[in-house]
C-alpha cells in the first residue's frame with residue numbers, strides 16, 4: 503500500500519512542465535487501431551490509465567514499444583476484437599474502443615467498462631449513437647456485442663454532449679462511405695485533439711470544438727507522428743494549489759485558453775494569473791476570497807474534473823461558497839475527508855455549501871477517486887501539520903507523480919511504500 507505524507511504550510515514556487523493529457527491520450531490510443539499504419543505518439547505521459555490502455559491494445563495484437571516517452575504502435579497485425587473484463591474494469595475509457603474496432607473489423611465485443619468511483623456512468627448514449635449509424639447491439643453476459651455489417655454514414659443527434667460518445671462516434675464513422683454528421687457534440691479540447699490525430703492518420707474530420715462534427719469516410723490511411731495536447735486538469739490542479747498555498751509558479755507548455763473557466767474563478771478569489779503564450783504564471787498571497795457560486799458544466803463551462811480541487815480551496819477562503827455538481831452524483835466524497843481536516847461543509851443533493859475556515863488541520867485521509875484524491879493533496883499542502891493520504895492509486899490514474907511535481911514546486915510531500 504502506498505500513501506502520501508505531506509507537511510503542510512509551505513508557499514509554492516518554481517516551474518514545471520505540464521504533461522500530455524490523459525483524456526486526450528486515451529481516445530487517441532484507442533483510435534490507433536483504426537488503420538493498419540504505424541502511429542508514433544510523442545511525449546506520452548505514462549499515467550496508469552494510459553498504461554492499461556496500451557495493455558488492452560497489446561491484447562488486441564497491436565505491437566507497442568516505448569522509447570523514452572515516445573510510444574511506437576504498429577497495429578498492422580491487430581487481430582482479436584474481444585476486450586475482456588480484466589481490462590475494462592480497470593479503465594472505463596476502454597469503451598472508446600467500440601468505435602475504432604467497428605471501423606477496423608466491422609464488429610466489436612467488449613466487457614462493460616469500470617472506472618472512477620464517482621457515480622453512475624452509463625453508456626446508453628454510446629449505444630444509441632452507434633445504433634443510429636446502423637450498428638446492431640446486444641448486451642449479454644456482461645458484454646456489449648456490436649455488429650457493424652450494416653453500418654452506414656448518416657446523422658446522429660446526441661441527447662447530451664457526452665465527451666466519450668462524441669469521440670466514439672467520430673472514430674466509428676471515419677471509414678463509412680459518405681458523410682456522417684454528429685450534432686450536439688461535446689466541445690472539449692481533447693475532442694479537437696482527437697480530430698487532429700485522426701486527420702494525421704488520413705481521416706477527414708472537421709468541426710470538432712464546435713457542436714457539429716462532420717466526418718467524410720476514407721479508404722486509405724498513412725503513418726503518423728503526433729503529440730497530444732497538454733493536460734489542462736493537471737495544470738488546473740497546480741494553479742489551484744498555488745492559489746491556496748500562496749507563492750508564485752510557472753506552468754510550462756500549457757495554454758491558458760483551455761482553462762479560462764478556472765482562471766476567471768482564481769482571479770475572482772484574488773490570485774494573479776498571467777498568460778505567457780505557451781506558459782501560465784500564477785501569483786497568490788494565499789489570502790483568498792470565496793467564490794459565491796461554482797457550477798460544473800460541459801466545456802467551456804467549469805470542468806467537473808476540477809470541482810473537488812476548487813472545493814478544497816473554498817474551505818480556506820473568506821466567506822461562503824456554493825458548489826453545484828451537475829455531471830456526477832457521487833462527486834462529493836471528498837467532503838467527509840475535508841471535514842476531518844476541520845472544514846465546514848454541508849451537502850444537499852448536488853450542492854455543497856462551504857463556509858471558509860481560518861485553517862485546515864493535517865489528518866489521516868483516504869482518496870476515494872482520482873480528482874477527490876488530488877483535492878485532498880491540496881488540502882494537505884495548505885493544512886497545519888501533517889496529512890497522510892491513503893489509496894493514492896486513484897491519484898496515479900491521472901497524475902504522473904504528484905509528489906515529484908509538488909516537490910519541484912517547493913512543497914514537502916513524499917510517497918511512502920509499505
Ligand code: UD1
Pocket residue numbers: 524525526528595622623624625626627628629662663664665666667688692800806807828829830
Ligand atoms: C470524460 C472524461 C472525464 C470527465 C468527463 C466529463 C475522458 C477519458 N474522461 O468522461 O474525465 O469527467 O468527460 O467532462 O475523457 N452519460 C450518460 N450516458 C452515456 C455517457 C455519458 O448518461 O452513455 C452521462 C455521464 O453519466 C455524465 C455525463 O453524461 O453525467 C458526461 O459524461 P461524458 O461526457 O460521457 O464523460 P466521459 O466521456 O465518460
